[in-house]
Amino acid sequence: MSADISTGAPPRPAAAPVTVPKSRPRKGRWGVHIFLTAVSLAFLAPLLLAVYASLRPYEDTAQHGYFSWPHHLSFDYYRRAYTESGMGKYFANTLLIAVPAVLVTLFLASFVAFAVSRLKLRGGLVLLIFFTAGNLLPQQVIVTPLYVLFNKIPLPWWMSDSLMMYDSYWAVILVNIGFQLGFCVFVLASFMRTLPQEIMEAAIVDGAGVWTRFWHVTLPLCRPALAALGTLEFTWIYNDFLWALIFISxxxxxxxxxxxxxxxxxxxxxYNLLAAGSILVALPTILVFLLLQRHFIAGLTLGSTKG
Structure with missing residues (x-):
């Protein structure tokens, strides 16, 4: 090794590479992972059993039991469930109810949430409490009054072939909007309060009116919350059975x-055929969740971190 020419001192030995010890998972985290895995399997067990039963003939399960090894598997039950129940027509009916109900609910809820959270509205807190309290009303309490009311509200022929609110899609749509509006207002108002006030002040300085601040500033920032609410609302309205059974004859x-x-x-x-039908019915909600999964998870984790 040659000495340093400028100082005449011997050269310094090269520093040894620093090795970072690998972090080992703590023993407590193993217990958490085992617990979460067990809970996940407990929730997935009914769904997996339904899928397993839908692929087996009923004679096989009747002879050997539902938890036995299968002797024959096929998708014949799915074909029968779709054709024998007329599922295509009912799918279209559900979309005619769920899609308008979800869109109108989110549109109206965003208006109210913007008013009570972003505008200096007198009595805004009372209005928010009023909408939130609507979720506490049991649905069964107003079944009879709504049934009597819808039988007395006429509609034109192009809106209802029964010429009444009763036995029309409008009855189910309005009831779902009324019951879901309070929850959406509460969630959106809570999210809009977390938006930086400086953004609104900058928009006001630039001359933006109330509509511009709502449509072009606030709503784009609320996209994760709207996606999460849209996924939940579509699932709830899609799976509704009570209101359609009462208001549609x-x-x-x-x-x-x-x-x-x-x-x-x-x-x-x-029950194997019924399990296949249940799986087919659940597919649209699973598809909606997969399409909005990124926004849904972002909406659920809002406020969990800062910066």
Whole structure:
């Protein structure tokens, strides 16, 4: 090794590379992972059992039991469930109810949430409490008053072939909007309060009116919250069975949840066929969740971190 020419001192030895010890998972985290895995399997067990039963003939399960090894697997039950229940027609009926109800609910809720959280509205807190308290009203309490009311509200022929609010899609849509509006207002108002006030002040300085601040500034920032609410609302309204059963008498207008009744016999029920129908009914909600998964998770984790 040669000496340093400038100082005449011997060269310094090269520093040894620093090795960072690998962090080992703590023993407590193993218990958390085991617990979460067990809970996940407990929640998935009914779904997995339904999928397993839908692929087996009923004779196989009747002879060997539902938890036995399968002797024959096929997708025949899915074809039968779709054709025998008329599921295509009921899918269209459900979309006619769920899609407008979700869009109108989110649109109206965003208006109210913007007013009570971003505008200096007198009595805004009372209004927010009023909308939130609507979720505490049991649905069964107003079934009879709504039934009587809808039978007295006429509609033009192009809105309802029954010429009444009763036995029309409008009745189910309005009830779902009324019951879901309070929850959406509460969630959106809570999220809008977390938006930086400086953004609104900058928009006001630039001459933006109330509509511009709402439509072009606030709503784009609320996209994760709207996506999360849209996923939840579509799932809840899609799976609704009570209101359609009460306010629709024409069986051709019933939603998809009612089509499963067509797979139940009077004296005998093939539960494997019913399981296949249930899986088909659940597919649209799973598809919606997969499409909005990124926004849904972002909406659920809002406020968990800062910066």
């Amino acid at each position: 024409n069986p051709d207008k019933l939603p998809i949840t009612s089509s499963l009744n067509n797979l139940r016999g009077q004296f005998f029920t093939d």
